[in-house]
Amino acid sequence: MAFLSLRTLSRARAAAAPNVVLLTLTAVRADALGAAAGRANSASADSVRGETHTPNIDRLAQEGLWFSHAYTPAPLTLPAHAAMMTGLYPFYTGVRDDFRAALSPQATTLAELLQRQGYQTCAATAAPTLSARSGLDQGFDHYRDATVRVPIASAPADAAAVRVRSGEMVVSDALEWLKTIDGRRPFFLWCQLNDAEQEAGAQAGDPTLEPALAPPAASPPSTLPGAPPSEQPALADASAGRAAYSRRLAQLDRVLGRLLDELRAQPPNPCPTLVVLTADCGHALGEHGEPTHGYFVYDATLHVPLIVRLPDGSHAGEVVDAPVSTVDVLATVLDLAGLSAPSAKSVHGRSLHSLIKRNRYAEEDSRRRPIYFETLLPLYRCGWSPLKGVRIDDRKYIDAPLPELYLLGQDTREGPQYNAFERQRSTAAPLADALDTLLAAKLRQARLTGRNQDAVPVTPGEPGALDDSAAPLANVDDVYTDAHAAKHWQPRDDPKNRLPLYCALQAARRQLAAGDARTAAAALLDVLRGDADNPYALWLLSVALTADPLQAAESLGTLEPAARDAQVAPAVRASLLIACGRIHLLKLDSARARRCFADALALEPDNPAYLAWLGLAELRMGLLAESLQSTQKASELSSDNDALLAQLGLVQLCNGKIGEAAFTWDKLLDRPAAPLSPWVLADLCARDPSVAQHIVTPLTKAFPDARLSHKSRAAIHATLGQLMFQGRHFDEALVAFQKASELLPREATPLWWQSRVLAAAGRAREAQEQLEGAYRLDPQHALVVIDLAHTRLAAGDAASAITILSTYCDAHPADPVAANNLALFLVEHGGQPGDLDRALQLAEAAVEHSGRSPAATATLGWVKLKRGDGAGAVAAFERAVRGAPDNADYVYHLGLAYRLSGQAEKATRTFARAIQMVGDSRPRWYADAAAAAGVNSPTAGAPPGGP
Numbered sequence: 045m046a047f048l049s050l051r052t053l054s055r056a057r058a059a060a061a062p063n064v065v066l067l068t069l070t071a072v073r074a075d076a077l078g079a080a081a082g083r084a085n086s087a088s089a090d091s092v093r094g095e096t097h098t099p100n101i102d103r104l105a106q107e108g109l110w111f112s113h114a115y116t117p118a119p120l121t122l123p124a125h126a127a128m129m130t131g132l133y134p135f136y137t138g139v140r141d142d143f144r145a146a147l148s149p150q151a152t153t154l155a156e157l158l159q160r161q162g163y164q165t166c167a168a169t170a171a172p173t174l175s176a177r178s179g180l181d182q183g184f185d186h187y188r189d190a191t192v193r194v195p196i197a198s199a200p201a202d203a204a205a206v207r208v209r210s211g212e213m214v215v216s217d218a219l220e221w222l223k224t225i226d227g228r229r230p231f232f233l234w235c236q237l238n239d240a241e242q243e244a245g246a247q248a249g250d251p252t253l254e255p256a257l258a259p260p261a262a263s264p265p266s267t268l269p270g271a272p273p274s275e276q277p278a279l280a281d282a283s284a285g286r287a288a289y290s291r292r293l294a295q296l297d298r299v300l301g302r303l304l305d306e307l308r309a310q311p312p313n314p315c316p317t318l319v320v321l322t323a324d325c326g327h328a329l330g331e332h333g334e335p336t337h338g339y340f341v342y343d344a345t346l347h348v349p350l351i352v353r354l355p356d357g358s359h360a361g362e363v364v365d366a367p368v369s370t371v372d373v374l375a376t377v378l379d380l381a382g383l384s385a386p387s388a389k390s391v392h393g394r395s396l397h398s399l400i401k402r403n404r405y406a407e408e409d410s411r412r413r414p415i416y417f418e419t420l421l422p423l424y425r426c427g428w429s430p431l432k433g434v435r436i437d438d439r440k441y442i443d444a445p446l447p448e449l450y451l452l453g454q455d456t457r458e459g460p461q462y463n464a465f466e467r468q469r470s471t472a473a474p475l476a477d478a479l480d481t482l483l484a485a486k487l488r489q490a491r492l493t494g495r496n497q498d499a500v501p502v503t504p505g506e507p508g509a510l511d512d513s514a515a516p517l518a519n520v521d522d523v524y525t526d527a528h529a530a531k532h533w534q535p536r537d538d539p540k541n542r543l544p545l546y547c548a549l550q551a552a553r554r555q556l557a558a559g560d561a562r563t564a565a566a567a568l569l570d571v572l573r574g575d576a577d578n579p580y581a582l583w584l585l586s587v588a589l590t591a592d593p594l595q596a597a598e599s600l601g602t603l604e605p606a607a608r609d610a611q612v613a614p615a616v617r618a619s620l621l622i623a624c625g626r627i628h629l630l631k632l633d634s635a636r637a638r639r640c641f642a643d644a645l646a647l648e649p650d651n652p653a654y655l656a657w658l659g660l661a662e663l664r665m666g667l668l669a670e671s672l673q674s675t676q677k678a679s680e681l682s683s684d685n686d687a688l689l690a691q692l693g694l695v696q697l698c699n700g701k702i703g704e705a706a707f708t709w710d711k712l713l714d715r716p717a718a719p720l721s722p723w724v725l726a727d728l729c730a731r732d733p734s735v736a737q738h739i740v741t742p743l744t745k746a747f748p749d750a751r752l753s754h755k756s757r758a759a760i761h762a763t764l765g766q767l768m769f770q771g772r773h774f775d776e777a778l779v780a781f782q783k784a785s786e787l788l789p790r791e792a793t794p795l796w797w798q799s800r801v802l803a804a805a806g807r808a809r810e811a812q813e814q815l816e817g818a819y820r821l822d823p824q825h826a827l828v829v830i831d832l833a834h835t836r837l838a839a840g841d842a843a844s845a846i847t848i849l850s851t852y853c854d855a856h857p858a859d860p861v862a863a864n865n866l867a868l869f870l871v872e873h874g875g876q877p878g879d880l881d882r883a884l885q886l887a888e889a890a891v892e893h894s895g896r897s898p899a900a901t902a903t904l905g906w907v908k909l910k911r912g913d914g915a916g917a918v919a920a921f922e923r924a925v926r927g928a929p930d931n932a933d934y935v936y937h938l939g940l941a942y943r944l945s946g947q948a949e950k951a952t953r954t955f956a957r958a959i960q961m962v963g964d965s966r967p968r969w970y971a972d973a974a975a976a977a978g979v980n981s982p983t984a985g986a987p988p989g990g991p
Contacts, residue, residue, distance in 0.1 A: 062355035062381055063317040064158065065307065066234045066373070068128070069296065070121055070171055071241035071337055073326035074114065074349045076293060079105035097294050100301030101349070104321060106361050108353030109400060113367040115435065116325050117417050119337040119345035122173045122180075124324035124370065125236070129153045129180060131374035131391030133416050135483060138493045139179075140420045142338075147179030148492040154374045155183030155232060161383060164231040168217040170209040170238035177684070184234075188217045210858050211237040211299035219306055227313040235303065239296040240289070240327070241336070286329055291892065316355035318380055322370050323348035332459050333543050335550050338421040340539065341431045341442055342458045346417055352400070354380065364399050366410035367437060372396055390488050392416070411437040414478040422539040425580040426546070429533040434479045441475035445538040449475070460540060545571050549581055556588055558898055558927040564588040579616040582606060586623030600627055607640075618647040622654055625661065632734065634664040652682035656691065663695060666738045672699050679708075686712060686720060690728035694763075698742040702749045706756060713755045722755045722784070723793040726762030733770040740764060758787040758794075765797060774805040792822035799831065811835070819848070824855060830865055842873035853886065860894035863887070864903050871910045883907045898927030902934050905941060914945030932961040936969050939976065952977055 079102045116124045118134050126132075126139035126147050131154075139145045147153075155165045166186040174180060174189060181187040218235050225231050300321075307317060326345040328334035337345040348370060353360075371393040379385035379395035388394060394413070398406030418432035433442040438453030449465040449472040450458050465472050535541060548571050555564035565588040571581045586603055606612055607620035625640030641658040648654060655678035662671035672695045679685075679692045689712055696705035712720040743760050746752065752760070765780030778801045785794035795818035802811035815832040822828060829852045833845040849866040856862060867886035870879045887904040894900040905920030921938035928934060939954035956977040962970065 061161070061163075061230045061315060063230045063313065063315045064163070064232045064377055064381060065317055065319045066154075066232070066377070067300065067303075067319070067321040068125065068234070068236045069240060069321070069323040069349075070236065070238045071325060071327040072293065072296070072323040072349060073329075073344065074112075074323075074347045076290070076327075077105075077349055078102040079110050079349070079351070097290075098297040100297045100304055101321065101351070104300075104304060104319065104353060105351050107357065108319065108351050109359050109362050109364055111350035111352070111364045111366075111368050111396070113365060114322065114348055114350035114370060115343075115346045115367065115415055115417060116323070116348050116370050117415075119325035119341065119417075119419055120421060121171050121324045122178055125174060125180060126151075126178075127371045128322070128324070128373045129155070131371055131386060131393035132487075132492070133371060133392045133482075134418060134420075135416075136392065136487070136491050138491070140418070141424045142173045142421075144424070146177060147182070149179070149182065151179070151182065151492055153180065153182045154377060155234070157183070157374075157378065157383070158232045158381070159183045159185070162229055164225050164229055165233075166218065166221045166231070167234040167236075168214045168221075169234075169236040170211065170214050171236060171241075174236055186221055188214075209238070211239040211296055212302075212858065215299050215303045218303060222306075222312040225312055230313070230315045237296055237299065239299060240292050288892070288896075289327060289329060317353075318355045318377065319351075319353040320373060320377060321349065321351040322373065324370075333547065335547065338419055339543075339546055341417050341419050341433060343440075343452075343456075352376070352380075352396070354400075359400055364396070366399055366407045367413075367415055367435060368396055368399070368410065369393065369415045392487075414475075414482055416479070416482055422542065422546070426542065426549075426575070426578050428539055428542050429537040431539060432479065432483075434475055434482065436475060436478060439471065439475060441472050441479065443476065443479060444540070445533040445535045446540060447472065447476075542575070545575055545578070545581075549578075549584065552581075552584055552588070555927070556584065557895070560898075560928055560930065561588045563929055577612055577616070579619075582612075582616055583619050586620055589623070589627065600624060603627075607643075614647045618644040618651070618654065621647070622657060625657060629661065629664070634661050634734075637661045638665065650681055652678040652685070652688065655681070656688050659691065659695065660732065660735075663698070663735050663738060664732070668695065668698050668738065671695050672701075687728050690720075690725055694729045694739065697746045697760075698739050700742070700746075702746055703751050705746070706749075706751045706753065709756045709759065710753060713753065713759070721791075721793070722759035722788065723762055723791070723797075725759040726766055729759070729763040730766035730770070733767055736767040736771060740767065754787050758784045758791075761787070762794065762797070765794075765801075769797075769801055769804070772804075774801050777801045778805075790821060792818040792825045792828055795821065796825070796828050796831065808835075808838075812839070823848075824852065826852070826856070826859060826862060830862060833865065833869070837869065837873065842869070845869060846874060857889065858893050860890040860897075860900055863893070864890040864900050867903055867907055871907050880907070880911050884911065896923070896927075898924045898931065898934065901927065902931075902937065905937060909937070909941055909944060912944070914941060917941035918945050918947075930961070932958050933967065933969075935961060936967075936973050939973065943976070 077098050079098075117127045118124045118140070120142050122142045122145070123134040123137070123139050126137045127134055130137055130147070130151050132151075134140045137147060137151065139147055155167070159165050165184045166188075167181065167184045168188045169175075169180075176187050176189050181189075214235050214237055218233055222231070222233070304319075307319075311317070325337045326343075326347055327337055328340070328342070328344045331344045332340055332342055334340050334342075334345070350368065350370065369392075371391075372395070373393065375385040375391060375393045375395040376397065379397045385395040385397075386393075394410075399410060414434040414436050416432070416434055418430065420430045422428040423430040429445050431442055431444050433440065433448075435441075435452075438451065440448075440450045440452055440458075442448040447465045448458075448463045449468060450462065451464055451468075451471070452458075455462060539546070548567055552564040552567040552571070555561075555567065565585060568581050568585040568588060571578060572585070575581065589603065603620050603624050607617050607624055609617070612620075621640045621644035625637040625644070628634070628637035628640060638658065638661040641654060641661055644654045645651065645658060655674050659671045659675035659678060662668075662674060675688070675692045675695050679688050682688055689708055693705045693708035693712075696702075696708060709725065712725060713722065743764055747757055747760050761780045761784035765777045765784065768774075768777035768780060778798060781794045781797045781801065785791070785798070788794070795814045799811040799814035799818065802808075802814060812832075812835045815828060815835055818825065818828045819832050829848055833849045836842075836845040836848075846866070846869050849862060849869060853859065853862050853866050863886040867883045867890060870883040870886070874880075874883070884904075884907050887900070887907045890900040891897070891904050901920050902924040905917045905924060908916035908920055918938070918941040921934060921941050924934045925931070925938055935954060936958040939951045939958060942948075942951035942954055955973040958973050959970070959977055
C-alpha cells in the first residue's frame with residue numbers, strides 16, 4: 045500500500061530530524077490523570093482522580109500540549125493500536141477483535157514509513173494481544189512482545205513466563221535498545237504498557253501462590269454452587285476497584301517516569317525528541333454496569349489522554365479542546381517530524397499540527413468532522429448486536445437496536461436515562477447519515493482484510509488453560525456487514541439488554557482464572573438458559589468442565605448434544621468437540637478423544653490447535669506415524685508456538701527421525717531472541733505422563749546420537765526424569781536428572797529437580813544438599829530460593845530462610861510467589877521490629893501482582909489477622925472465599941476474622957460451614973472450629989492451624 049509520498053531525508057536533515065517516542069497505555073482514562081483536572085467529563089472522574097498520583101504524566105503534559113477531547117476508535121487494545129499505527133479506522137484495517145484478526149501485510153504502518161526515512165525502530169509491548177503475530181511488528185527492527193512461552197510454575201526466575209509483561213520489563217527493554225542505537229540517526233521507539241489494566245505475572249489463581257504453610261486443600265463439595273445472574277448487575281466493591289485502579293496508575297506513572305527521566309538526563313543522540321502519549325482505551329470501573337472495557341462505547345472507555353511534547357518544547361502547558369481521535373497519531377507524527385502527512389483521501393486520520401498552531405479554520409473543521417467509534421466485542425464473542433457511532437463536536441450518536449443520542453455539551457452523563465434519541469430524532473438524523481457516509485466512503489487504497497492470527501494450541505496436558513485467543517467467534521459472517529442497518533437486530537440483541545448475561549460471563553471467566561471451575565460451570569449453565577447458543581458461554585463452559593475431571597462424565601452430557609447440533613455455529617461445534625475430546629483424554633479414553641478431534645477437524649481442517657490435540661491422542665495410542673503426520677501439519681500452520689514445536693520434536697524422536705528432531709528442537713534452544721532452556725523444553729514434553737509407555741524407549745535409544753546437541757540431550761534426560769518422577773520411579777528419575785546435570789553442569793534447574801526427587805523419596809538431607817548446591821549456582825532462581833527457604837525453615841533455621849527470601853524479593857519485587865511466602869514467614873517466624881509491617885507490604889504486593897488471586901488475598905487476610913485488624917481481615921478473607929468458595933481453610937480463617945472483629949454470630953455460622961466442608965478429614969484447625977461451632981470433636985484441644 046503506497047499512499048504516502050514522503051520527502052526523502054537528506055543527510056543534513058537526517059541529523060536534525062527528531063526522534064519519535066510513542067507511549068501507549070492500556071485502559072487509562074483521561075479523567076483519572078492529574079493533567080485532566082477541571083476538564084473531566086465523567087460522573088466518577090473526581091473520585092478516580094482524587095485517589096491517583098501521576099506526577100510524571102502530569103509533568104509531561106506541562107511540557108507539551110494536552111488534547112482534552114481525544115477519543116479512541118475502539119475500546120479494545122489491538123483494534124485501537126492498528127488504527128493508531130495506520131491512520132485508518134477499524135472497519136478499514138479489518139482488525140476489529142483483540143485476538144482473531146491480525147493487521148494485513150498490505151497495510152503501511154507508521155514504523156514502516158519512518159524506517160524508510162532512515163529511522164531506527166524498536167517496539168516494546170506488554171499486552172499479549174500485541175505480540176508480533178498481531179501484524180504490528182511491520183517496520184520495526186526490534187520487536188519485544190509478551191509472547192507466552194511457559195507457565196510460571198515451571199519457569200526459572202529469569203524466564204519472564206507471564207501473560208502480561210510488567211512496565212518495568214518494557215522500559216528495561218527500551219532503555220537497553222537505546223544503548224545500542226547509531227547516535228547519528230534518529231530513532232522511533234514505541235512502548236506499550238499494560239500496568240493500569242492488570243498486573244504482570246501469573247494468572248490469577250496460579251497454584252504456586254498457595255500460602256506457604258497451608259495444609260492440603262480440602263475436597264470440594266459434590267454439588268455445584270451458584271445462582272442465576274442478577275437482573276440488575278452491579279460492580280461489587282466499586283470503591284475498592286477504583287482504589288486498586290489508582291494504585292496501578294501510580295505504578296504505571298513511576299515506570300514511565302523512569303523512561304522519561306532517562307531520556308531527559310542522557311539523550312541517546314543529539315536529535316530533539318517528539319513524545320506522544322496516549323491510550324488505546326479507558327476503563328469503565330463499573331460505570332453503566334461495565335466491569336472493564338470493550339463492551340460499551342461510552343466515554344468512560346472512549347475518552348483517552350493525548351499529550352504531544354514538541355521537539356522544540358514550544359506550546360508547553362497549552363490545552364487543545366477541539367475533538368480529535370487517536371487515529372490522528374500517524375499523520376501528526378509524520379507532520380511534526382518534517383515529513384509529508386497523508387491527505388484525508390488516503391487515511392482517516394488528520395495531522396493535528398494546525399490545531400497546535402491555533403488555526404481557526406482547523407478548529408472549526410475539527411468540530412464539524414465526524415469521529416468514528418465502534419465495538420464488535422458483543423458480536424464476535426456472544427452473537428449480539430455490534431455498537432458503532434460517530435461524534436460531531438459535542439453530539440454523539442450510537443447506532444444500536446435501541447439507538448442512543450447524547451448532547452454532551454449540555455450534560456456529560458451517558459446511559460439509558462440520559463438518552464435523548466426519542467426526544468430529538470431530528471438531531472440524531474444527520475449524525476446517522478454521517479455515520480453511513482463514513483462507512484461507505486472509499487479512500488485511495490482498498491479496504492484491508494484482517495488476516496487470521498495463527499491459532500495458539502492450548503498446551504496438551506494443561507486442561508485448565510484459559511486463553512481468549514482460542515475462543516470461537518460467533519457465526520456472523522453472513523449476517524453482519526457495516527452497511528446493515530441496526531433494524532437487522534432485535535431489541536433483545538442490544539448489549540444494553542444483554543448486560544446481566546455479559547456480567548455473568550465475566551464473573552465466570554474470573555472464577556475460571558482463579559481455578560474455581562465448578563462455580564464457573566454453574567454460572568455458565570445459568571447464562572445458557574437465557575441465551576442457549578451463546579458461543580462464548582459454550583466455550584467457557586467447555587473449558588470449565590474440562591478443567592474439573594470430577595465433572596467430566598456430567599459435562600459430556602451437556603457438551604456432546606450441542607457439538608452434534610447442526611443449528612449451532614460450526615466454529616462453536618468444533619470447539620465443543622475439542623472439549624469433549626479433552627474430557628475423554630482425562631478419562632484415559634484416547635480412542636474416543638481421537639474421534640472427537642477428527643470430527644472437529646472436519647469442521648475446521650486447518651486449525652493447528654485441533655491438529656495438535658489429534659496428534660497427542662494418537663501419541664497416547666502409540667500411533668506414532670499418524671501422530672507425526674498430524675503434529676507436522678499443525679506446526680506448518682503455526683510455526684512459532686513453543687509447545688507445538690516441542691511436541692513435534694518429541695514425535696520425530698519417537699519415529700526415529702533424529703536429524704529432523706535435532707533441527708526442530710535447536711530452533712527453540714538456540715534462537716537469538718528468548719531461547720528456550722532445556723528444562724522448559726522438557727516441561728513441555730513431559731506434561732502428559734500417559735504417553736510415557738510409548739516414548740521412554742525411543743528417547744533412550746535416541747540419546748547417544750551425535751546429531752543431537754548437548755542441550756537437546758539434556759532435554760531428553762530431563763523429560764525422562766519428569767516422566768519417571770510422575771510415575772514415582774524415583775531411582776530412575778534421579779539418574780536421569782543426574783545425567784542432565786552432567787551435560788550442563790552450571791545449570792541450577794537439574795539440581796532443583798534432583799532435590800524434588802530425593803524429597804519425595806524421603807531422603808530429606810540429600811535433598812537439602814542438592815538445593816544448597818543449586819542456590820550456589822543461581823541465587824536468583826525462584827524455585828530454588830523458595831524450596832530452599834522452606835527446607836531451612838523445616839530444619840529450624842527460620843532466620844536463614846527469611847534472609848534468602850528477603851534477598852530474592854528485594855531483587856524481584858514483582859514476584860508474587862516469593863512475596864506471598866516471605867509475608868507468611870515473617871508473620872509466623874519473624875521476631876524483628878517491623879516484621880509485621882513488612883509482611884503487610886509484601887502481602888499487598890502479592891495481591892496486586894497476582895491479579896488478586898484468592899491464595900494471595902488469603903495471605904493478606906492472615907497478616908491482617910495477626911496484626912489485630914479484624915475489619916481488614918474480614919474484607920480480605922471474604923474476597924478469598926468469593927474467589928475460591930470450595931476452600932475450607934479460607935472459610936475457617938474467615939470465621940477467625942469474624943470472631944476478632946466481634947461478629948460472633950457470623951463466626952459461629954462460618955466455622956460450622958468449614959466443618960461441613962471437610963467431611964471426615966481433620967485439618968489442624970478442626971478442633972478450634974468444632975468448639976466454636978458447638979460440634980463434638982474427638983481431637984478437642986489441638987491448636988488451631990495457620991494459613
